Amino acid sequence: MSERIIYLNGNYLAESEAKLPVLDRGLLFADAVYEGFGILDGQIVDFIYHMQRLERSLGELSIPMTFSIDEMFHALMGLIEQNNAKAGFLYLHVTRGAGDRAFHYHDQYVPNIFAFTQGEKFAADEMPPAIDLLTYPDLRWTRRDIKSTNLLAQVMAKQAANQAGAYEALMVDANGLVTEAGSSSFFFIKDNALYVRPVSQEILHGITRQTMLRVAKERGISLIERTYSLDEALAADEALITASSIYVLPVEKIDGKVIGNGKAGAFTLALREGYLAKARDEFYTTKAS
Known part of the structure; x- marks a missing residue:
């Protein structure tokens, strides 16, 4: 090779x-x-x-x-x-x-x-797996909006998740509020609305997140933009994460608790399908191309 x-x-x-x-x-x-x-x-x-x-x-x-x-x-x-x-x-x-x-x-x-x-983690156009999350204290510095290589806190969180058999970590601050996942953005669906944490210095301004939210708005999905607790996330009908290496993935469990029915939900699958279509529609070309 x-x-x-x-x-x-x-x-x-x-x-x-x-x-x-x-x-x-x-x-x-x-x-x-x-x-x-x-x-x-x-x-x-x-x-x-x-x-x-x-x-x-x-x-x-x-x-x-x-x-x-x-x-x-x-x-x-x-x-x-x-x-x-x-x-x-x-x-x-x-x-x-x-x-x-x-x-x-x-x-x-x-x-x-x-x-x-x-290489790719999951084939883009195939049914995505529903993954498990493990909660972990958010130990990062306070300028999380800068995508720096200062990632040791994320390494600790994701290693703990990996050792527990989970796919990804879900970081929770000292007040019991969810910030985001170890290397992805986190969202949940409750009563047909998509809950999203507002952008600030407390989270990375995810690019996949940004495009997915444009898709949600275009599809008429109600967005509720505020901070929320881990308990609220655990009571969700659906949960999902987004990142450039995985696009949109459904969440089956958080700390062993099944979210909704534990399967990829209709909102999550529609957002993934819409995201991939939007991504393909917006492939970059230069003026000279």
Whole structure:
């Protein structure tokens, strides 16, 4: 089997040849941001929205954006072609750069940029599995709106879920309110309404979430945007998570308690179908394409 190809600072390299300096600030301080994209039909899902969020994250950390959106689109599409990736996941990572270890930074760093592809977790157009969630305390820093690589709290939460046999963690704050899942956004349906936590610095502004909510509005689904407790989520008729690597997935259980009838519900399946249709309809093309 041939090696996976990695994009690194403008070059396509075999995985074994792609290397970063030990003194890169992404490694030393998690001084870096990232984006994860779905790959569907050989195209990048929600590309422009992910890139707009990446630009915002870079700006919040004063990391220069050394490429244009279209330049990165062509680079990533080239990576997809290099790996013959028709479906799956695409990861893009931008660090501030390398230099002698110091907490403060200056404007002389040159960002390191790399990307890679991974296979799909679940086939997009097949019936999705209903997954289990395990609750875990939300231990993250307070700027969760920045998609930084500071992910240790999520690693702890998702590892605990994995060890308990659950697919994903559901993070709950000190007041008993659900924030979001370990690497996905969480929602529930109650009495034909979709409950969604408002965007703030307390959660990541999920791109799959954003597109799915547009689909919900277009389909006339009532949205209730507020914070909510774990007890409310447990009493839901349906629950679901969204992320770029899984799109829209139904939730069967939370902490072993069956949600609704424990199967993928009608609202969840309609939102998944609508999301995939919207994603395909909005595949990005450059002006020169």
